[in-house]
Amino acid sequence: MADYEGRVAxxxxxxESMFDPGGWRKSFASEPNGxxxxxxxxxPGRVGVRDTKLTDSPVxxxxxxxxxxxxxxxKAGQFDLPH
Known part of the structure; x- marks a missing residue:
């Protein structure tokens, strides 16, 4: 059973071909040394996410x-690691 009706497979x-090649933006939290x-x-309508460490990263x-x-x-801290 699909979680979302009408989702594009x-x-x-x-x-990656679904996105403008010039539209990729690095996270502000990324390390400056790569x-x-x-x-x-x-x-509009979708967000792509990829890992820049992988040359052929899945999107x-x-x-x-x-x-x-x-x-x-x-932002609510739900994914924060324990101290």
């Missing part, structure tokens, strides 16, 4: 609601 290994880097591409695609829920959870 995509292949993470080819999903270490832990995540890039996002905000396109994970989220709709705007999923992305907003994730960002809200991050």
């Amino acid at each position: 995509y292949d993470p290994t080819t999903a 270490g832990n880097c995540v890039e996002v591409n905000l396109t 994970f695609v989220f709709d705007e609601g999923e992305w907003n829920a994730f960002v809200t959870a991050v």
Whole structure:
């Protein structure tokens, strides 16, 4: 059973083609020396996420609601590691 009706199926290994190549932005929290880097591409109706450490990184695609829920959870500290 699908969680979301009407979702567009995509292949993470080819999903990069769904996004403007110039639209990728590195996370402000990424390490300046190229270490832990995540890039996002905000396109109307969807968000792409990839790992810049991997040359052929798969691209994970989220709709705007999923992305907003994730960002809200991050800001609330739901993914913080224990001290």
